[in-house]
Ligand SMILES: NC(=O)C1=CN([C@@H]2O[C@H](COP(=O)(O)OP(=O)(O)OC[C@H]3O[C@@H](n4cnc5c(N)ncnc54)[C@H](O)[C@@H]3O)[C@@H](O)[C@H]2O)C=CC1
């Protein structure tokens with residue numbers, strides 16, 4: 001048996017992989033040519049399999065993708081191939097959900113605006129001039145400053161894609177007292193904290209009800225462009241869109257137009273149609289309404305170890321003929 005790795009992994013990871021794979025041979029291919037020389041008798045592949053490599057690998061029974069997302073790894077010939085495909089989903093769900101709650105808290109409490117004001121030594125509550133009053137609220141009086149600062153308790157958060165990330169978001173949001181609803185074509189292990197899960201056709205209902213809409217779905221042919229002007233018009237005018245799934249799901253020109261038209265109140269994006277987001281993009285000039293992070297929601301010191309654990313676990317399972325972890329249902333993607 002043979003496992004081909006390409007692009008190559010670092011020597012310490014290779015040593016651990018080789019130990020887990022024994023007696024399967026492991027080839028850490030330095031370049032595409034070396035990978036192509038070795039795939040004809042490969043049983044397993046880890047890394048970026050290309051259509052050329054797949055066509056040259058008649059014995060392949062397992063492909064492990066190095067990411068959770070598959071738009072750069074899954075192509076029609078691989079989707080039609082009988083080999084098992086596994087991915088890295090679930091490794092960063094907790095830390096991504098933490099970041100989502102960070103966005104939610106920023107918009108609820110204007111923290112991102114106060115960070116900008118702190119840098120400029122500016123005192124002034126969002127929603128009004130309060131230099132004259134220490135605490136603006138009075139008994140029974142709801143003023144503009146009150147209205148500009150939101151309660152999370154009782155607010156509705158809609159999750160689009162109730163997978164590993166979506167479920168962690170749901171648990172955290174519920175802990176803040178939020179009501180959580182979701183759409184997902186194949187919901188599984190739905191947490192008790194989720195009030196309702198609907199099919200994707202019910203997206204307009206989720207958009208109409210949610211103050212916060214969290215996109216945590218993969219980029220598939222069906223989800224591309226899922227959020228355009230029509231969907232923004234279905235959102236509440238005070239809604240915040242949060243995208244930690246994939247950039248291709250949200251049409252950014254439409255988002256900018258919708259923000260300008262006041263069809264929604266703000267957006268927090270970690271992923272973009274084009275990464276890096278070009279410096280001339282209008283979203284960079286919407287402070288207060290847009291929080292932009294450079295595809296970092298999945299980073300933490302724990303993730304590299306979890307990544308290696310999945311790889312070692314799956315290599316061992318493959319050698320022993322046991323069911324693999326994180327098997328992808330290719331029909332779900334194509
Ligand atoms: N921002 C970042 O750094 C990261 C982003 N991601 C992205 O998040 C995505 C989700 O990751 P996980 O939750 O771990 O994956 P997962 O596979 O556990 O969950 C994805 C969920 O989305 C659902 N889904 C599929 N198509 C849908 C659609 N059209 N509408 C609504 N739901 C749909 C699936 O049924 C599944 O329940 C990944 O595919 C990846 O693109 C993943 C890791 C890091």
Ligand SMILES: O=C(O)C(=O)CO
Pocket residue numbers: 066067068069070088295298
């Ligand atoms: O694994 C993925 O899909 C990622 O986006 C990692 O950051």
